[in-house]
Amino acid sequence: MELTAIARLAAARTQARQRYSQTQAADLFITIGMGTCGAAAGAAESLEAIERELAKRRLAATIKQVGCVGMCSFEPMIEIQAAGRPRVNYGAVTSRNVAEVFGHYFDGGKLRRAVVVGEAIPTITTAHEHELHSLSFVAPETQERIPFQAKQLRVVLSNCGLIDPESIEEYLAVDGYAALERVLTTMTPEQVIAEMKESGLRGRGGGGFLTGLKWELARKTQHWPKYVICNADEGDPGAFMDRSVLEGDPHSVIEGMIIAAYAIGAEYGYIYCRAEYPLAIRHLHMALAQARALGLLGQNILGTDFSFDLVVKEGAGAFVCGEETALMASIQGERGQPWPRPPYPAVAGVWGQPSNVNNVKSYAYTPRILRLGAAWFRGLGTLGSPGTAVFALTGQVQNTGLIEVPMGVTLREIIYDVGGGIPFGKQFKAVQTGGPLGGCLPAAYLDTPVDFDSLRAAGAVMGSGGMIVADQDTCMVEFAKYFMQFVVDESCGKCPPCRIGSLRMLEVLERITAGEGTLEDLDELNRLAGGMEAGSLCGLGQLAPSPVRSVLRHFQEEFRTHILDRACPARKCKALISFVVIPELCTGCMVCARNCASNAITGEKLQVHHIDPDLCERCGLCAEVCKFNAIEIVSPR
């Protein structure tokens, strides 16, 4: 007799759970983070070194490759667990450090270059008899959560770094596709929408629109076929949350999309992923094939009369395609140029049909909400912004990485407690959220709670999750110029306010950083910003002036110094700085002169050197190679 689809899934899950616990209980169990960050730090070479070390020690081990646990500054990372002993997470395990890590774990040897990040403890949160598996990291001495993790709450990232993303079994073992089973067997589409609305989940692409409400609008449009689209075109520079989810837990996104399709009545779906994420795309393709094989995608899913399938569409390098209408144009094979709304995608989207577009994280939250319940989700975070917030914390902060905190945590807690503060004893200057369409906040705003509404009120935005910390050495005028340059490059060119306005704003900013600005330029920037905000067709043009606006609001003094004193306080703007040798410190070692590509440095051996300001390109290589800190940057020139 042929098993029903539900029974097949149940059998697969039982087997998966068994194998999952067997793996964890192996005599020797090793995990290694193989996300893009890990790979860039050399994890593939580490893996080879681990295999060599195991052979040398005549040990057999079960090795599991996992996604990113979020502590990118410690990559490459591995975990070792021998039977009956703690599971220890090590950082900076490059291939040449593998031997010392094994020596530390097995023989009590000293660590020289690698570090102990903490003991990894599999953790289970329960709600309504359902479970959310994740990993906690505790300090070996105190058994308390390590500072990086203490204020974190991993919901949407719970599986990242815990399971092998290339295996559907591992996802099933941690209750993957249980939400889908519950939805298809016990809930009507209306009930799913009601539960999503009840949870208060707001769109994690940055807009913050209620996900359940969006689904309801798409459901109500009586026009078929309908489409479900996942916006994985994470183009904000400095943001990599969606990449981590897709790489480390692709099935959760797929499960969320299937549920959304059931709720709105769609039969087809697209995941639009930027081509710069090859590993994410590979994992998605694998996950889709596995889900199809298990009857979770395709005709008559789990034996019901609901059918749905989806494909991956690769982007081709255009930031504007993160805008939903441009994204749909791109899916249709056209130039990624936005079209006016309304009609909204829920009414007329891709191919002119009703479409539901959500961000990667919004879909990844969905199965967790439907499994653990709307009430559980509402209990996290704040009243207006329930749940957690995921940030890619980068820039001048000690612990860079991917973090997830309950909404309502303050910027200070994120930067100083989770992030460990500013490195090299430098001063905090600004934190930027929302990328080229967001804003930055100065120290006075560090106690702002992180949620959709508080950040907006302060002049920044939630954005899709980039959070970049700038220290005292960052020039805020240059920072604003950088974002405007990005917009000039990425404006699709369809509407003049964005295409021309951004270029005019950039010209003004270039004038100021070149030391040729006037105070009238500040009014001009505000005037141009107003035009772009009011007249642009899509969110890119409307929000593009935001970084400049926020710098004008919070760092006006720095603009004035550039204009009035022709000086760059952070000593970054090339036209306003000079490199000068400090005679007292120069030993005449000639290293700077040898490295100078423009031959601007002269001086005899053991004599104080001199930098010719007319020849100097201001590349800074001399200051970097000088071992005696004998080269200083002065501004004004």
Add this chain to the structure above:
Amino acid sequence: MDMQSHAGVDLDLLEDVLAQYQGQRGALIPILQKAQDVYGYLPPQVLQRIARSTGVAVSKVYGVATFYAQFYLQKRGRHILKLCDGTACHVKGTPVLATALEDHFGVQPGQTTEDGALTVEVVYCLGSCALAPVAVLDGQVMGRMRQEMLVRTVQKQVGAAGGEEV
């Protein structure tokens, strides 16, 4: 379009790609991506052939090919260096890396050295921000780059494969 500089393009290599997407709507971008995998860039004959096969006007194919940053209409260097200028990399020093490359190899971002050995490109965010600044040389991701290290690595790679650099 100037066909002279694109002589010797074998259009037969395109047939498999075209066959794979025959009759699929909205397939123009994947076809261009696959075609670029075959030729390394998109020569004009290839754009014309794709237009004929898909029934999309050449002007539209050209429009799409020029819209997306990923498509190249000119030959590129034997070695490709991508310099990430995402926000985190920018804050951590990509501009000085670009200056150092310009000083040593005489190429600005977007250019190829005269001998065709090296193309330098600036890309926005490879998503490895924690390892900023990031550079990618011939597909190899290198994190926490410093000027000296970058110049030396590029010199080694370009020199080793028969380029002629200082």
